[in-house]
Amino acid sequence: DRMSVNGVAKTTLTTDEQGDFTYNNSTLVAGDVVKAEMKINGAYTGAKEVTVVDNGIVPAITLQEIEETHTIIKGKTTLFNNLIRVSLNGVVKDIITSDETGDFSYTIGKLQQNDVIEVALRVNGKYVVSATTIVKEELIRGIYGTVPWTWEVSSRTLTFGSGSFPTSNSDTNILSIQKDKRLKGMTIQNIKFTKPVMGNQQSQELFSGLSEIQTIQGLVLLDTSNVTNMSGMFGGLDGLRLLDLGGWDTSNVTDMSDMFSSSHRLGPLDIGNWDTSKVIDMSGMFSNADIKRPDIGNWDTSSVTDMSRMFLESSFLESLDIGRWDTSKVTDMSQMFYQTTCLESLDIGQWDTSKVTDMSGMFFGLEIGGLRWLNIEKWNTSSVTDMSEMFFGAAFLTSLDLGNWDTSNVKDMADMFGDTKSLKSLEIGDWDTSEVTNMFGMFFIWGSKASLKTLEISRWDTSKVTNMSRMFFGASGLTSVDVGSWDTSNVTVMYDMFSGASSLESLDVSRWDTSKVTNMSRMFSDATALDTLKLGAKFKFKGSAGLMEKNVTPYTGKWKNTQDEAALYGSTAEFVTGYDGLKPGTYIREKLK
Structure with missing residues (x-):
């Protein structure tokens, strides 16, 4: 190879076995043009020119964001009071001048990730690119409990490291991270667990309110073995379709109320093997959740006292195999199946309802799915005080044999059979209504x-x-x-x-x-x-x-x-x-x- 400086041949070089070569010249100054030519078939060709910039000293560019709308570009060169051209993504933005110490700065509009900034120095009558900076995303970092987290703007992803979560409620849940000013109003769309995290005993509403969440990855890394309260945990997650909860340890949970409430797009849930033996409150657990056939028939419900609103307005619910549930401690079943409008069958005739006091609105609005019968004639209703709206709007029911029910403690029967349009037979003549x-x-x-x-x-x-x-x-x-x-x-x-x-x-x-x-x-x-x-x-x-x-x-x-x-x-x-x-x-x- 032949090396030339400013058109004058200086030396010839031989490439090594990898094709590399090195040219040393300590006399080069800013503006010198170095040309390398390769000798092929006796002739030099394939010239490549490189212009020396500021004796090889490349100014470092720093970026400083101000007022969330502008960025200051800063740098330094040894060419004092020299013209500098600033370009953004190949478009010249301005010509500025370095000061007497070589410093320069320029205020540009808000930059985006992957924007390319070029700074070119004026040398020997032409601008030579001396520095190029690609705007990289700076991760926002924080701590939740003892768990470090990072926020990636481009993917709107919140990533958790290892540690322990804090007590969670509507003010301190993960939604509080979304409210961090550094996120500038952006909503969390993805959550990643990358390392083991210990769940807090009080984990109520942990993910609640993340209305634009699309994925929660690595939930198996969230250790729930000590959690006692999961109420509202996944409430209101309108964009979420999949939850991998099959491996969760729920053996100490006592409260699952409103756990999946108003999560309208949820697909099948692998929760059939959960240990629910200590759960006391299941009220509103699946209310307004778009589940179809939850596999929960084998749950141990022997400790549950509250099942009110459990499936309220679960309008896509088609079938429920819960006939074997132990309901011997349940006191509240109000609005339990309220407007489960697609439910076509419900075999709960063997339930122990001896302690239930509130059955108001229990079967309210079962009008679309076509539920025509309920084998509940053997229920023990001796403790019930409120039966208001119990069958209201159950428009496809054709007969009800409730003649053996003990209604001696019932005080409220308002709207009990209201709007049961198809009802042709109703056996209630021997009821004790003395307290109504x-x-x-x-x-x-x-x-x-x-x-x-x-x-x-x-x-x-x-x-x-x-x-x-x-x-x-x-x-x-x-x-x-x-x-x-x-x-x-x-x-x-x-x-x-x-x-x-x-x-x-x-x-x-x-x-x-x-x-x-x-x-x-x-x-x-x-x-x-x-x-x-x-x-x-x-x-x-x-x-x-x-x-x-x-x-x-x-x-x-x-x-x-x-x-x-x-x-x-x-x-x-x-x-x-x-x-x-x-x-x-x-x-x-x-x-x-």
Whole structure:
């Protein structure tokens, strides 16, 4: 090879066996052009030129971010008061000048990862690139408990090292790292466990609130053997599909409430082998979670006391094999299957419900999946005090045999069978309702034809009931209902009670005491077939009660007492305002002869 400096040949060199060569020249100065030529077939060719920059001293470039919107480029050269060209990604940004000590700086816009900054010195009339810097990502670091973590901006990944997690709650969970000012509002999308981490006893809401999380890798490295509280642990993880939890030790956990609540995209969970023998609270565990067929049939639930909301609004839930669960200690099953709208079968007839006090809303809204039967006739309900909304909206149920249920302690039955549109058979005639105070909307049907035609509830003790509003609202299938012997002496509201009971032709309320009733508005509105009322001495209408006028053929518009011809009212309005209990008996609408 032939070496030349500024066009003057200096020496020839021979490459070594690797093709490398070295040229030493201590007299080179800034701006000198060194050219190397290779001799091929007797001629020198393949020239390569290199311009010497500042006696070989390359200025170091430093980057200093300011105000999150700009970056200062700083450097130093031995060429004082010299022109310097600054380029970003091949585009010239400006020409600046180094000061009398060779220092220079330039403020540029916010830089991104992999941006290329070039600094070229003006030497012998031309700019020569003397330094190139590629913007590299600087990892943000911190400590969570004793666990070191790093934050990678480009992938939005939080990586954990080894150590122990701190106590977790809504203020101190992993979401608190996302709130670190250095993350500048970016959301965590990925979490990596790279080394063993000891979980804290109190790990509630640990991952909760990470709404954009997509992956959590290495969960097997999170040691949960000492954890007692996992409540809300994975709550609200809308972007997460997979969780590898099969290897977790849950033998000491007592609280799993709301653990997967509102994690809408979760796929199958490998949790069938979890040790749940110490768990006391499973309330809301899968509420609003899009699970289909959880394999949890073999769980030990012998310590659980609270199963309320457990599957609430799990709208993709198709089947549950939980018939063998030990529920002997459970006291709260309220809203347990609330609006599990795709559930097609549920075999829980053998459950021990002897300690359950709250069953309110338990089967509320089972209307889409087509659940037509429930074999729960043998349940022990002797401790239950609240059955409100228990079957409300279970629109596909066709029959319920609950005749053997012990309801002696129940106080609230409001909306219990409300909107059970398909229900044709209901065995509840022998119930002990002596403690019930609220029967609001108990057989309420909204907006469609009701299937239930007969209802045997004549022997019910209603002496403590205060609210009977909307009790038979919309029960359009009922042709008769025997409530004549009911004790209504404590009832205060009866509005809409028979409103929309359009097939009801006669009604016996002869023993009713309405002295405490303050609201009867619309009590009989849209009860279009009601032509016979048996009234007693203690019954009085309050307001219009919604009893409709019928004054077109074949009706005369009048009401008459079948036992006393003198008790005649010229219109429904006169009947409602004039009846004072002095002439009790059976009143019928008069028809043309």
